Each structure stands twice: as C-alpha cells, then as structure tokens.
Amino acid sequence: MFQLSIIKDTVAVHPSQFGLSPEQAITNELNKKYANRVLHDVGLCICVFDLAEVGEGKVRYGDGCLWYKVVFRLTVFRPFASEVIIAKVKSSDEDGVRLTVGFFDDIYVPLVYLPEPTAFDPKERAHFWLPGSEATSSHELLDSPLTDRMYIDAGDVVRVRVESDEFHDDEPGPPKAHEGVQQIIENRRSPYTIACSMSEQGLGPISWWKNAGVETMEEG
Amino acid sequence: MEVLNQRAALLSNYEVLTLLKELESDHLARTKTAIRIKKEEEAAGLPPKHQAPPDDVCENLRTVEVEAIQYLSADFQPTGSQTPEGITQLTRNLARWDLTKAEKLQIVNLAPTEPVELYVVVEELEDRFGNQMDDILNTVKETLREAAPAVNGTSNGAEPSQAMQVDAAVYSEYQDDYQDQDQWDYNANEVVFDDTGEGAGIEGDLDVDDD
Numbered sequence: 001m002f003q004l005s006i007i008k009d010t011v012a013v014h015p016s017q018f019g020l021s022p023e024q025a026i027t028n029e030l031n032k033k034y035a036n037r038v039l040h041d042v043g044l045c046i047c048v049f050d051l052a053e054v055g056e057g058k059v060r061y062g063d064g065c066l067w068y069k070v071v072f073r074l075t076v077f078r079p080f081a082s083e084v085i086i087a088k089v090k091s092s093d094e095d096g097v098r099l100t101v102g103f104f105d106d107i108y109v110p111l112v113y114l115p116e117p118t119a120f121d122p123k124e125r126a127h128f129w130l131p132g133s134e135a136t137s138s139h140e141l142l143d144s145p146l147t148d149r150m151y152i153d154a155g156d157v158v159r160v161r162v163e164s165d166e167f168h169d170d171e172p173g174p175p176k177a178h179e180g181v182q183q184i185i186e187n188r189r190s191p192y193t194i195a196c197s198m199s200e201q202g203l204g205p206i207s208w209w210k211n212a213g214v215e216t217m218e219e220g
Numbered sequence: 221m222e223v224l225n226q227r228a229a230l231l232s233n234y235e236v237l238t239l240l241k242e243l244e245s246d247h248l249a250r251t252k253t254a255i256r257i258k259k260e261e262e263a264a265g266l267p268p269k270h271q272a273p274p275d276d277v278c279e280n281l282r283t284v285e286v287e288a289i290q291y292l293s294a295d296f297q298p299t300g301s302q303t304p305e306g307i308t309q310l311t312r313n314l315a316r317w318d319l320t321k322a323e324k325l326q327i328v329n330l331a332p333t334e335p336v337e338l339y340v341v342v343e344e345l346e347d348r349f350g351n352q353m354d355d356i357l358n359t360v361k362e363t364l365r366e367a368a369p370a371v372n373g374t375s376n377g378a379e380p381s382q383a384m385q386v387d388a389a390v391y392s393e394y395q396d397d398y399q400d401q402d403q404w405d406y407n408a409n410e411v412v413f414d415d416t417g418e419g420a421g422i423e424g425d426l427d428v429d430d431d
Contacts, residue, residue: 001329002231006224035281042226046236046284047243073228075236077288084326084340086296102291103284157296159340202340206296209336 001079004049005042007072009033012065013057023051026068034074036103038191040167043078044104077104079162079194086206087196089156092126097152099160099196106193113163113197114152115204117141127152129204152198156205160196167192230321233329234302237292240285247282298331298364306363313359317349331360 011033017025027048034045050073057066079085087099087107096114099107111118115129119141128141128149135141152158168189198204292299307328314324323342332338335353339345345353 001233002236003227004229004231005226006228008222008224031281032278035278036284037280039223042223046288047240047281049239071224075231075239078227080230080322083322084330086330102294103287159337161340200340202336209334 001077001083001085002046003043003076003078003080004073005039005076006052007034007074008070009072010067010069012063012067015064015066018066022054022057022066022068026051026054026070030070030072030074038167039076040169040191043076044192046075046077046103049073049075078165081162081164083162084159084203085162085196086157086159089152089154089158091154092120092152094120094122097127099158104192106190107160107196108193109160109196109198113195113199115199121149121151124151124153126154150205150208152205156207158198158205159203159209160198161200161203163195163197165192165194230325232307232325233292233297234299234304234307237289237299238304240289240292244285244289298329301365302331302363303365306365310360310363313363314356317352317356327356327360331364333357333361333364 009030011026011029013022013025013029017028020028030048035047036045038044051070052073053071055069057068059065060067085101087101090098090100090105092098096111097109098105099109101107114127115131117133117135118127118129119138120127121142128151130141130144130148131150133141133144133148135144168191170189170191202209291297310328311324314327319327319342326341327338330337330341332341335357338353338357342348349356
C-alpha cells in the first residue's frame with residue numbers, strides 16, 4: 001500500500017524557525033508542503049520518511065529565509081495494481097460501491113468488478129450478491145428471497161484487489177480574456193482515484209469468507 | 221520539485237504505522253515541553269514573551285497521521301498482533317518458497333491465516349505450492365503474537381503474554397498523553413478567559429494587564 005518516493009526540492013526555512021535544528025526545520029517545511037496532498041503520478045503523500053541530502057542553506061536577496069536544496073524520501077500511499085487491500089464500504093449507488101481507508105476515500109468498485117450475479121437494491125441502497133443463482137437480469141435478481149441475498153452494506157470491511165488507478169490534474173489554466181467573468185463550474189474530479197475489484201473468490205466482505213474452507217474455493 | 225524515483229521501495233503497513241506513531245509521540249512530547257516552559261515562565265512571573273507558535277505542525281499532517289493510525293491499527297488489521305521481530309522472522313522464513321516480492325509484502329501486510337486469504341494473495345497457489353499451503357499458513361501463524369487471531373484481532377485475554385502487556389502499557393501511555401492534551405486545553409482556556417479583574421468583559425485582551 002505504501003511506498004517510498006525520492007523527491008528533490010528546494011525549501012525555504014523562515015528565520016523564526018532558526019532555533020530548531022536545520023534537520024527538524026526542513027522536515028517541518030516539507031511536511032507542511034506535502035502531507036496529505038496528492039502528487040501527480042506518485043500518489044497520496046503521508047509524511048517525510050527521511051532526508052537523504054541537504055545542501056548548504058543559502059540566503060537570497062529579498063527575504064531572510066535560508067533556502068536549502070533537499071533530496072528526501074517521502075512515504076506515499078499508492079497501492080500497486082493487483083495488490084489486495086482491506087477497506088471499509090463508505091457508500092453504494094447504482095454505479096458501484098465507494099470504499100474508504102480512513103485517510104483516503106476515492107476508492108471505487110465499479111459494477112463490472114462486483115461479484116456475479118449482483119444487483120442493486122434501491123430500497124436498501126446496497127448491492128447484493130446471489131451466490132449460485134442462474135438469474136441474469138436485475139429484475140429476476142430482485143425477485144429473490146431476502147434471506148438468500150448477501151448484501152454489501154455500508155460500514156462492511158471488505159477485501160478488494162486494486163485493478164487500476166488514475167490521476168487527474170484539473171488545475172484551471174490562466175483565465176482567458178474572452179471568457180470574461182463568467183465561471184464555468186465543472187464537476188471537479190478527484191485528483192487520484194483507485195478502481196478495485198471484488199469479483200474473485202475470497203474478495204468482498206471479510207465476513208463472507210471467514211469460515212469458508214477450501215471446498216468452497218474449488219467449487220468456484 | 222522533481223521526482224527522482226517514484227517508487228524507490230515498498231513499505232509494509234507495520235513500518236508505516238511505527239513511523240506515524242513515532243511522529244505522533246514526538247509531537248505530543250514537544251507540545252508538552254512547550255506547555256511546561258510556558259508554565260514555568262508564568263510561575264517565575266516573567267512577562268509573557270512574544271509567542272512563537274510552538275512549531276506549528278500543519279493541520280494536513282495531523283489529519284493524515286491520525287486517520288492513518290486509526291486505519292492501520294483497526295481491529296481488522298493484523299498489525300495488533302505483529303511485532304518487528306515477528307516480521308523479520310516471517311520474511312526470512314518465507315524465503316523458502318519461490319514467492320514474488322509483492323506476494324511476500326502482502327503476506328506480511330495481511331497475515332493470511334486461512335487458505336481463502338492466501339488464495340487471494342498468491343497467484344495460482346495450487347499449481348505452485350499445492351500441498352505446502354498449510355506450511356505457509358503455519359509460518360505466518362507462528363510469527364503472529366499468540367492468542368490474537370489475525371482476522372479480527374480480538375485478543376483472547378486468556379493469554380497474558382509479555383508482549384501484550386507491553387502493548388497495553390504503550391496504549392495507556394498514549395491515553396495519558398491525550399489526557400494531558402485535554403488538560404492543556406483546559407489550562408489554556410483558563411489563562412485566556414481569566415478576566416475577573418479590571419479587564420472583565422474584554423475577553424482575551426491581554427494588553428489590559430500591562431496597563
């Protein structure tokens with residue numbers, strides 16, 4: 001889930017921080033800049049792991065800050081493709097299930113990656129799985145007796161496999177003159193989303209598989 | 221900013237949890253010292269100096285730190301029954317089988333103790349390790365702290381192992397810290413709103429005292 005990324009950057013340490021050791025001051029600055037932010041194509045930054053190289057602090061004309069060139073290692077949340085992670089169900093809708101790991105919640109399970117056959121129950125606002133059912137259309141599935149359904153409820157702890165991740169950089173460019181003051185409000189995409197799957201044996205709510213033996217596995 | 225190496229190494233959940241906990245206790249220790257110094261200065265009757273913000277740890281870091289610790293130490297994670305020695309032992313023992321790096325990392329992270337869990341993590345488990353499956357599972361179980369099932373982490377209680385006690389001690393220490401923090405909040409409020417004298421009603425206006 002987590003990885004180390006090596007980043008090179010220049011940071012300014014404000015004179016008010018000169019009382020601290022340079023190492024501490026630089027780490028603070030870096031944490032301020034990176035913690036809980038998404039770096040494009042890198043992942044969600046958690047915190048500085050350690051400093052690898054720090055140049056000499058230089059004073060530039062115009063401010064009293066010490067500017068350091070730093071090479072450091074950053075702890076980053078970025079599960080790799082095909083990794084299995086544990087997450088909690090945040091919500092469900094017609095398009096799939098949304099998961100959360102507490103500090104990050106742009107994790108989605110689209111319909112195609114839900115176990116087959118599955119249907120969305122609009123009454124419960126949750127997807128359910130009908131193991132061993134031959135039904136194909138959602139109408140047939142919704143006619144099934146409630147006791148046979150295995151619901152994926154909000155708050156369930158699920159095991160999922162990471163299928164792919166996507167980064168979006170939606171920073172607006174410089175305002176164009178001919179647009180005037182009119183603001184076009186687009187629906188903002190989140191900068192980093194992960195698509196997961198629970199369509200395999202062993203994936204999905206942990207409680208489904210708690211006491212399942214190997215026999216069940218072989219059937220599937 | 222320049223990304224030199226996007227993925228230099230992979231970290232296990234336990235490592236990240238340890239790192240974050242260190243960061244948190246560091247932070248708490250520093251806040252405590254800052255409060256103590258402030259109190260001592262007040263006791264000595266020194267005029268309140270210009271308040272240098274006690275190294276303003278940014279909100280973002282605190283947020284991600286707290287939330288990640290919560291997730292990583294949740295009861296559905298095996299981290300509660302893992303120890304650094306156990307993990308070292310596990311990786312060493314896993315070398316016996318021809319597992320890929322990613323598979324080993326996931327075994328460490330998820331600590332599978334049931335065949336179903338192992339199936340998910342290791343590709344083509346049956347073809348590759350047909351009858352050694354139980355050996356792998358046992359290897360994992362051995363390195364987990366006793367009496368703590370990895371799946372839900374509910375401690376059995378019947379096994380007061382040393383490690384458990386240590387853990388409990390650490391935990392209560394944390395609680396202690398939090399209590400101290402509460403106390404700190406309380407004290408801070410007391411100072412700010414202590415305006416029963418001349419300056420009554422002018423809440424938080426510290427200059428009043430100086431006049």
